[in-house]
Amino acid sequence: MDAAEPYASWSRRIAASDEAAFEALFRHLHPPLVRFAAGLVGSEAEADDLVQDAFLRIWTRREQLDPQRSLRALLYRSVRNLAYNAIRDRTTHAEKHTDMMPPPALPMPDAATEAASLDERLRRWMAELPDRQCEALTLSRFDGLSHDEIAAAMEISARTVNNHLVAALKTLRTRILTYEPGYLDH
Amino acid sequence: MRRPLSPLMPDRSPLPPDLSAALDAEAPETRADLEQVWTLLGTLESDAPSESDRAWERLAAQMKAVAPGAVSSPTRRASDRGAIAPTRTTRRRRALAYALPLVIIAVVGAWWMQPVHLTAGAGEVLSVSLPDGSTATLNSGATLAHRRGFARLPFLAAETRAVRLEGEAFFDVESDERPFIVETFNAQVTVLGTAFNVRAHPNEAETRVAVSEGRVRVTGPDDFATELTIGQGISVGAAATSPPASSPEPVEVEQATAWRTGGFAVRDLPLRAVFDELERRYGVEITAPTRLEADGDVTLYLSAPSSAEEILNDLCTARGLTYRATSRGFAVSRAAR
Structure with missing residues (x-):
């Protein structure tokens, strides 16, 4: 279904600084990429920032785009790496508690819980x-x-x-x- | 760390050709099932798509701020918003644009707080990967719970890797400076990185640990604490038993973990607990009068039993009992003399 999209054509045009092609690419992939990134980082606002970063990087390095290689895969990889970096950066800046407390008591899975659907x-x-x-x-x-x-x-x-x-x-x-x-x- | 994702639109895509080819190796019934799973995934309700218009405006502005051919290094922190200072109009727009995502964050946050639950079904031995790369293998009927990414709250570092176990599981733990802690109803097993078996059924009133590799620390009621190493095991009783636990003793780790390879082994278990184990393992129901339990504990080991009946047969022969098949399993009673 998505194979119908002209990624190769967009790739060529974007490499030639065609902003209309870049906008078309953005509008097409922005929603699924945000959803994908949000699934990794847990926040849609942060996901939006990451996806913006990924697209900006593509734009600033557009001369290097190769129409033979999947532009879509490139974007997904970029978003994915940015997401994992963000997660890693976030944990190194997080507050660390001195752990004198026993591990948190987790609620036991409720065997009677009925998943609604x-x-x-x-x-x-x-x-x-x-x-x-x-x-x-x-x-x-x-x-x-x-x-x-x-x-x-x-x-x-x-x-x-x-x-x-x-x-x-x-x-x-x-x-x-x-x-x-x-x-x-x- | 992950949120259940869904298609933007419900979709009827068939299996991709590579996947279809890979499934040819499966039995036809299994293959049909897997295709059906694929189809079912397409029925998930779609999430609302995000706003592309405002996002494009932001990106277009950033593109203008970047000189042609220059490489910019956009900040990645969520607190920084882009390379340009926001104008008042943009800020107000942004406030509106993020009112909805704040609601989504709250919902995602609430979802995050719910632990991950893993359960092995009847007769199932389930291997799962944990967020740190460790694996847990669950015996039939066991449940394991842990927080997503082991973190107490989203985006905070986890100081420990904690899981809650009911039932029996074998853990193969990756070395990591955060202690890996298995919590049962009455005891905690703390390790840095090693391989060990934990058995904890509340109605057996004790937690048993057997160490296959490395070293673990076991703590329990009444400030009980000890360390175990390879080939050692221990039983921790429920609170108010005395002594609270046995001393570390040599155990046959191979027998304690025989369940991982299809064996059946019980050691010093009351009869009813053995029946419970058979029920979990084979998905059958075993009824027996309670007075049989007075007979004392059972120790039994079969490395490759073919069926519940084979085990039940051995057990009954040893104990002067008899059994008959019922619609849902077996009924055990005292053998006629």
Whole structure:
């Protein structure tokens, strides 16, 4: 679906300082990139800043854009790296408590809790996947990136992307089979 | 650290070809299930898309502020907003623009506070990765809870890596300067980086720890504290038992962790607890009159049992009991003499 977008053409035009192409790229990718970044950093305002940074970097280095390489993957990788940097920077500046206290008492999972809907359950189960699997699945299923684009964005091999996706789907399948097997009827 | 994400629009995309090819290796039934999972993900309600117009205006302004060909280094902190000083109009616009995101932040914050819950279902052995790269393998029926990223509040550093366990799990912990702490209903196991088994079922009234690699520190009620090393184990009783815990003793770690590879091992467990273990492992229901429990504790080890019945058979033979199949499992009773 998104393969129809003229990324290669935009890439060429932006390298030639075509602002209209840059705006078109921005308007197309800004919403999903903000959503992706917000999922990593937890705040939409901060995500917006990160995505702005990523686009600004593309613009200031636009002569280096290569139309052969996925512009979309480049943006996702840039946003992702900025997000992880922000998270790392944030924790080094955080207040550290001297830990004389025992670990916080966590509420035990309430076996009687009914998840209201499949929607909530799927979201929760996705959030419980290992980080890399959740990212790969999100980029593939919701952002529509190809395996190669995901590999470029996450800086891993396409084969690993595949492994993450299969593992994620299998885990979700197990969850559904355990709690709501009816959802898999087909 | 992650928020459940969703498509901007509900979508019916088929599996990407690479993924479809990879799934060819699966059994047809499994493959069909996985495709269905993929389809279900497309039904998630979309999030409201963010405002692109205002964002573009901001970006366009920043582009003008950057000389052609010059490399700028935009600040990355959330507190700094761009390379140009905001005008009063822009500030007011920004205030409006961020009224909505503040609500989103509050909701995300509330979501953040909820711990991650992981559960192994009946007969399932579930391996999970924790935010620091450690892994926990959960035995059937076990639940593990921890805060996202181990942090008490969003964006604060976690000083410890704390998880709450009910049931049985094997931990393989990455070395890290933050202590890794497993909290059970009555004890805490603290490690820096090592591999060990923890078994804590409240109705067995004790937490058992067996160390496979490294060194752990176990603390419990009445200021109980001790350290264990490879091949050692301990049982910590519920509060007000005396003594609160056994001394560190050599344990057969291989037997204590036999469940990870399909074995079945119990050591000094009351009969009802053994039945509970079978129930969790095989998803069956085992009923038995309570007077059988007076018979005393059971120790049993099968490295590769083929079924619940095989185990039950051994158990009953050893104890002079008999069993019969029921619609939901088994019923055990005293054997006729």
